[in-house]
Amino acid sequence: MFVDLGKPIADGVNQFVRHLIVNYGDGFEAVSGFILKILLFIETGLRDLHPAVLLAVVFGLAWASSRHLLMAAGLTFLMWLIGCFGLWEQAMQTLAIVLVAVLISALIGLPLGVLSARSTRFRAVLSPILDLMQTIPSFVYLIPAAMLFGLGKVPAVLATVIYAAPPLIRLTELGIRQVNAEVVEASRAFGATRWQMLRGVQLPLALPSIMAGLNQTMMMALAMVVIASMIGARGVGETVLLGLQRNDAGRGLIGGLVIVILAIVLDRITQNFGRRMQIRGGEG
Amino acid sequence: MSMIEVRNVTKIFGENPAEALRLLREGAAKDEILAKTGCTVGLRDVSLEIKRGEIFVIMGLSGSGKSTLIRHFNRLIDPTDGQILFEGEDILKYDARRLEKFRREKLGMVFQRFGLMPHRTVLENAAYGLSVRGVPRAEREAKAMEWLKTVGLEGFEKQYPGQLSGGMQQRVGLARALANDPDALLMDEAFSALDPLIRGQMQDQLVELQAQLRKTIVFITHDLDEALRLGDRIAILKDGALVQVGTPNEILLEPADDYVRAFVRDVNRAKVLTVEKLMKPPAHRIAHDDLDRALAEMRKAGETYGFVYRSGAFQGVLTEAALQVAVAEGSSASPSELAQEPPRIEHGSALAEALPMAMGTDLPLAVMQDDQLRGFVHQERIGEVLAMEPAPEPPAEAGPPPAAREAQKQAEDARPAA
Secondary structure, eight states: OOOOOHHHHHHHHHHHHHHHHHHHHHHHHHHHHHHHHHHHHHHHHHHHSOHHHHHHHHHHHHHHHHOOHHHHHHHHHHHHHHHHTTOHHHHHHHHHHHHHHHHHHHHHHHHHHHHHHHOHHHHHHHHHHHHHHHHSOHHHHHHHHHHHHOSSHHHHHHHHHHHHHHHHHHHHHHHHHTSOHHHHHHHHHTTOOHHHHIIIIIHHHHHHHHHHHHHHHHHHHHHTHHHHHTTTOOSHHHHHHHHHHTTOHHHHHHHHHHHHHHHHHHHHHHHHHHHHHHHHHHHO | OEEEEEEEEEEEESSOHHHHHHHHHTTOOHHHHHHHHSOEEEEEEEEEEEETTOEEEEEOOTTSSHHHHHHHHTTSSOOSEEEEEETTEEGGGOOHHHHHHHHHHHEEEEOTTOOOOTTSOHHHHHTHHHHHHTOOHHHHHHHHHHHHHHTTOTTOTTSOGGGSOHHHHHHHHHHHHHHTOOSEEEEESTTTTSOHHHHHHHHHHHHHHHHHHOOEEEEEESOHHHHHHHOSEEEEEETTEEEEEEOHHHHHHSOSSHHHHHHHTTSOHHHHOBGGGTOBOOSSEEOSSOHHHHHHHHHHHTOSEEEEEETTEEEEEEEHHHHHHHHHHTOOOOHHHHOBOOOEEETTOBHHHHHHHHHTOSSOEEEEETTEEEEEEOHHHHHHHHTOOOOSSOOSTTOSOHHHHHHHHHHHHHHHHO
């Protein structure tokens, strides 16, 4: 009753990946090297930074976003706890991966979001791809990614981007589509070019929604940390993985706590920034 | 000279405009086209001309296509068929760049829900058109500030639109449109979202501004009182088709069909109509001194009074009654001596002013302009116009506002009793 599609597809994909490695290996290596460079730049920067300076930065950002002394102090205290757990260095590695993944997600996600807000047809094509990116088990693309880019941090970053970019794309699109139609029409009536309209009206008014997307992307990137460590990305994920492998529940818990702390700190800061923008948009 | 000219513009919304257009040309009705092609007819073969410097009001009920029509003037909507000329140039030929330039330099637009940018201050909003044009900040803000002062918003420039009342927000919208110094101003139901009192103030302000600016203004409204108050000329749309174009007096006195008639029934004619519209030249002149002959002539003409002239100059009005008495008495007075001075009324006065004067006299009213006699208004004519017969039946679909329907009903109920 069934036609055998499994084997030809599997064989085809394997052949395709091998074909890519053999013929375009250099290209992938170049991309990999470029991403690695940025990643290492940020990572060494974060690790060389004296922890006290970073704590001060966290305090400053938390204060600037929330204008709440207790919130700023609390988040700083949580960051300090990471050091007390003895996982500061790993946390910095993880932070670097998350930041680079979010950066790449934003670079890809914002234009895609804008495009799909503009064209319903583009959205119809993109939407199922985004669904696929979010639901397909990450190991499925981790293996070919590791084959193409080698083990280590770069495939981890790319796998993280695949998993984390969709909410940013979706919320950018939603934000732009929800901008008051009459305001956009007014801008058009005054002869604004598409770019003037986008930069001056649509993006600023969609900013709260875009910030929510950025926040979601960050949270999902953190959720990928443990899985990414399986293909050799270092960081807190590795600690959790080691805890699992060695049946060391305590160590696993500490690793898990550090991830939660990072998540809370990043979430509160970005969310409060988003809220501030919303307040301004609302009163405005 | 015509500023904006629209020739045979048809707009069809939907997937299959070609088929819908074909059906439309065969004379199919809106509903039929919708049923057959799934397309909505927005505008139906509309042709009109808007002159430089006039306030042209486009009016109709919701769904009549008026907002669609005004969006054709700056091509926010492109027509399915037809031509649109601006200062004689075919704007449908413009490419995207040229169209942007046209919108920046020639037009300003004011929106029903204001269309202000909530993330920009009042000043930045007013300067928006100029910033799109690339005018440097200092210059554009100075210009925007001037216009904010003109519309009475000095001191609010640092606020955000959300902090202002509706009327003030629409003033920002007006300042934004005027700061561009456009040739034509498009106002889409600009005052419809405002409270009646504020709306009245805004109308006054617009009339005041227009007295200085003499812009070409296209004003959309569904409110006939507003249309009559503002419009130099009024176009009435129904189901996407033009029903009538004319001055307020023409619309009121010579409604093109029952639809317009039903529309204008509620209007207080005494307030809107002006005396010169009813004015006539002197009908029966008396230019000699023979009283017997004058009486005979007046009777023959079927008039009850005559206008006495001496060497081309108006002397007064002589009634048949006065003439009769004089003839019976064998008076030797000349017609000029017997004639009475008629009450005078200024050119441009509303009928409401003329009415009490007309009630107090048997003579026609003399309409004066710059101390010159322009003509006469007869009492019977005032009575006729004010008592103009209501339309027999309001149009069934998309009929007049409920108030008009109500009035119609009352009039019908009252008729048998009267």
